[in-house]
Amino acid sequence: MQKPACPRTAKPYKLYTSIVSILLMLGVGQTASQEAQLTPTAEFQSFFSEQLFQLADNSETVDLSNNPQFATIRDLPDFSGKDLxxxxxxxxxxxxxxxxxxxxxxxxxxxxxxxxxxxxxxxxxxxxxxxxxxxxxxxxxxxxxxxxxxxxxxxxxxxxxxxxxxxxxxxxxxxxxxxxxxxxxxxxxxxxxxxxxxxxxxxxxxxxxxxxxxxxxxxxxxxxxxxxxxxxxxxxxxxxxxxxxxxxxxxxxxxxxxxxxxxxxxxxxxxxxx
Ligand SMILES: [Zn+2]
CATH class of the missing domain: 3.40.630.40 (Zn-dependent exopeptidases)
Incomplete structure (x- = not known):
């Protein structure tokens, strides 16, 4: 049996860290390979607000915002109702x-x-x-x-x-x-x-x-x-x-x-x- 993973909770400083890393990413942090996959700010904001929602709404899930190395932003498909x-x-x-x-x-x-x-x-x-x-x-x-x-x-x-x-x-x-x-x-x-x-x-x-x-x-x-x-x-x-x-x-x-x-x-x- 492995030890259960430590429960993760939303923490304000993580959001702050995310915002800082996002600003860096949108600004000076782009490398050539990442550049092609970055999407306009509006799309990114909706992606980010989804994460805020998740943090506020469900402490059981993993905090996805604490990631200093956002590599790509993808337009993710929604399969709701498809029974996959x-x-x-x-x-x-x-x-x-x-x-x-x-x-x-x-x-x-x-x-x-x-x-x-x-x-x-x-x-x-x-x-x-x-x-x-x-x-x-x-x-x-x-x-x-x-x-x-x-x-x-x-x-x-x-x-x-x-x-x-x-x-x-x-x-x-x-x-x-x-x-x-x-x-x-x-x-x-x-x-x-x-x-x-x-x-x-x-x-x-x-x-x-x-x-x-x-x-x-x-x-x-x-x-x-x-x-x-x-x-x-x-x-x-x-x-x-x-x-x-x-x-x-x-x-x-x-x-x-x-x-x-x-x-x-x-x-x-x-x-x-x-
Ligand atoms: Zn193995």
């Missing part, structure tokens, strides 16, 4: 009492870095993504390491972090589709997520896709009952390396950034198939 459902799996979460078929999961803690286990860090990222997706009208299931048998959704993303104790220089993110996909859409989900995650985080792409990703147990419906339905597009996201200090800057210190990147990638996919 997305499963976000927190890698390695709650795997201490696995069913017989997945007995080997017991004690499988995943990576560790920056004082956090993989499941703890991924839970924070998934919580940010869930907050954004729900705001855009998408239903979200946060799933543990053991998924319900035949889990069905419009998209399933298993969220992990890498680690390398022997090489702390190893870094980067990667995404791979399920090899057992029958929906014909896992590749599209993987491509959208890979592209948007990179744009939002500016992290490097790690091309080392392994069978542990494409043949992941939660995809393996032919071997395990506790696997997603083959008609559910499934991908595995490695958000970065917990053992790399640069990646930890995102994964541990600023989970809002990878969390937002995950949500935006999923939204991009849902928009493409809409």
């Amino acid at each position: 459902r997305v499963g976000l799996q927190v890698g390695h979460m709650d795997n201490n009492n696995p069913p017989e078929e997945l007995a080997w999961l017991k004690g499988n803690t995943g990576a560790r870095g920056g004082g956090k286990w993989e499941a703890e860090a991924m839970k924070e990222i998934v919580t940010v993504a869930k907050t954004i997706l729900e705001r855009q009208g998408v239903q979200v299931d946060v799933l543990p390491a053991i998924v319900p048998p035949g889990y069905e959704a419009d998209a399933f993303v298993s969220v992990h972090a890498d680690g390398s104790d022997s090489n702390h220089d190893a870094s980067g993110y990667k995404v791979a589709p399920s090899e057992y996909d029958r929906s014909g859409r896992a590749g599209k989900l993987s491509d959208a997520l890979a592209r948007v995650y990179g744009e939002e985080t500016q992290m490097r792409w790690d091309s080392n896709i392994t069978e542990n990703m494409t043949q992941y147990y939660s995809f393996s419906h032919h071997r395990f009952q506790h696997a997603i339905d083959p008609d559910t597009p499934g991908v595995l996201l490695e958000t970065g390396f917990l053992t790399n200090s640069r990646d930890r800057h995102y994964l541990v210190d600023n989970p809002d950034i990878p969390g937002r990147a995950l949500a935006y990638g999923v939204l991009q996919y849902l928009e493409e198939i809409d």
